[in-house]
Amino acid sequence: MTNENETKGKSKDLMGKAKEALGDMLGNEKMKADGKGDQVEGKTQETAGKVQDAVTPDKTEEHHHHHHHDDTKK
Numbered sequence: 001m002t003n004e005n006e007t008k009g010k011s012k013d014l015m016g017k018a019k020e021a022l023g024d025m026l027g028n029e030k031m032k033a034d035g036k037g038d039q040v041e042g043k044t045q046e047t048a049g050k051v052q053d054a055v056t057p058d059k060t061e062e063h064h065h066h067h068h069h070d071d072t073k074k
Contacts (some may be wrong), residue, residue, distance in 0.1 A: 002049065002053070003049045003052055003053050003056075004049070005045050005046070005048050005049030005052060006045075006046050006049030006050055006052075006053065007049070008042075008045055008049075009041075009042045009043065009044070009045030009046030009047070009048070009049055010042065010046050011042070012038050012039075012041055012042030012045060013038070013039050013042030013043055013046060014042070015035075015038055015042070016034075016035045016036065016037070016038025016039035016040075016041070016042055017035065017039060018035070019031055019032075019034055019035030019038060020032050020035030020036055020039065021035070022035070023035055
């Protein structure tokens with residue numbers, strides 16, 4: 001289960017890679033540097049999301065499974 005931080009971090013990382021590549025092609029050092037910064041920020045956010053996932057129990061999953069198999073014992 002990926003959380004919001006992980007998803008946002010991943011897209012920020014990808015955007016950063018694209019920005020870095022574009023900056024490289026255009027010879028725009030500032031754009032290239034911004035792209036690298038975005039990647040670092042994205043990776044940090046993605047990692048934070050993964051850590052958050054590990055420590056936060058998934059609320060969508062039922063922890064108490066109530067199976068209704070008692071109906072067959074009549």
